Every structure is written in structure tokens, then in C-alpha cells.
Amino acid sequence: MLRGAPLIRSPTKQLLLPFRLKRQIVNNYSVRPVRTGKGRANFWSHIFGKYLVVTNTLGLGVLLMVGDAVSQQYERLEKKDNVQRKERLDLARTCRMLITGLLIGPIQHTFYVQLDQNFTDTSRLGVIRKILLDQLVMSPTYLFMFFYISSLLEGRTIKEANEEIAEKFIWTWIMDCCFWPGLQYINFRHLDSKHRVAFVNVTNCIYVVLLSYIKHGYDGFKRKSSSKS
Secondary structure (H helix, E strand, O other), rough: OOOOOOOOOOHHHHHHHHHHHHHHHHHHOOOOOOOOOOHHHHHHHHHHHOOOOHHHHHHHHHHHHHHHHHHHHHHHHHHHHHHHHOOOOOHHHHHHHHHHOOOOOOOHHHHHHHOOOOOOOOHHHHHHHHHHHHHHHHHHHHHHHHHHHHHHHHHOOOHHHHHHHHHHHHHHHHHHHHHHEEEEEEEEHHHOOOHHHHHHHHHHHOOOHHHHHHHHHHHHHHHHHHHHH
């Protein structure tokens, strides 16, 4: 008798014993692992846990890059010249947006982490307080960094970057105040803190298109207006 095999007295069970032992051996020594779903769970726990800052930074960089590509397509459709409409994607400009997002990402991530740690109240008043801090602190910081970094990457001087900010910042911030408060109420009120920046990045899909258009398309519109006058 094999070690570990139970003592079976019934004749019927004795006949079935070889089949049971075979099944036991297959289960114990099969090289094919049983899928428990833990690998997938560990992947997502790393993405939104241990490496959350990397996830948020890459997310912002990629979304700024995609948003700029969409903005370029819209700018081409605005042009009346068929030759200009067929212009290729400006990859250098799109890469500059990617780098801009990668540089802003860690600061944005740190801000929301500190905001959640220092303001834990999820009541309506607490959420409104967070929204005000977001619009008065993070939003201007984000816009200043966006215009400064992208301008310097284009080869402009700090003086030229300051002139661009003086011209575009107020209107961009007003658009920001119209766009974000309602979305951030959902974010701060109903979502887990680890999904905070991911939600902002996803909703950024529309915002970054507008932002890129203000950054690049607005200059073309201004040149057209000045030439007509």
C-alpha cells in the first residue's frame, strides 16, 4: 500500500482506488500552474501603489503628447490652403509636449498626495476647500510650468516666455476655472486617493487639446488677425 493512501475496505472503493491515485499524482506533480489571478492583482497594485508616481508622470506626458497631436490635426483643418492641410505631424512639437508633461508630472503627483494627507475631510465643505486650493495653487503652477518649459524647449528666451505668459495666462486660467471645479468635485468626493491623478490625466484628454491650441494655434490666429489689419 502506498504511503498516505487511506485504508479502504469497500470492494467498490478498492476498484476505484487506481483512478483516484492517478488523479492525485497528476494534481500534485503537474508542471502547469493553476492561475489564481494574483499576478494580475499584483500588477495593478504596483501600478497604483509602489510605482504610482511613475504611472502618473508617464500618464501626463503621454496625454500631453496625444492632445498636441489632436490639436495639430484641428489646426490643419482650419487652414484654407489644401497644401497646408496635408502637412505632416510636427513630431518635434509633440515630443516637446511629452517632455513638458514628464517634468510637470512629479510635481502634480506630489501636490495631490500632500493635499490628501493634510485635508482628509470628504464632506462638501472639505471638498470645496480642496477645489479652491487646487485652483489657486496647482492650477497656476501647472500653467506657469507648461508655458515656461514648452517655450524654453522651443528655444525661446526667458523674456519671450514671460511675454507669452503675460499674454495667455489669465485667459487660460479662466478656462481652467470653468473646466475643472465640477470634475474635481467628483474626484475629491468619490474617488480613492490613489486614483486621483489618473482621473485628472484621463479628463485631461479634452483639456490638453485646448491647452495645446492656446499655446500653438492661438499664435497663428493672432498672426492672421494682424495681417488683415
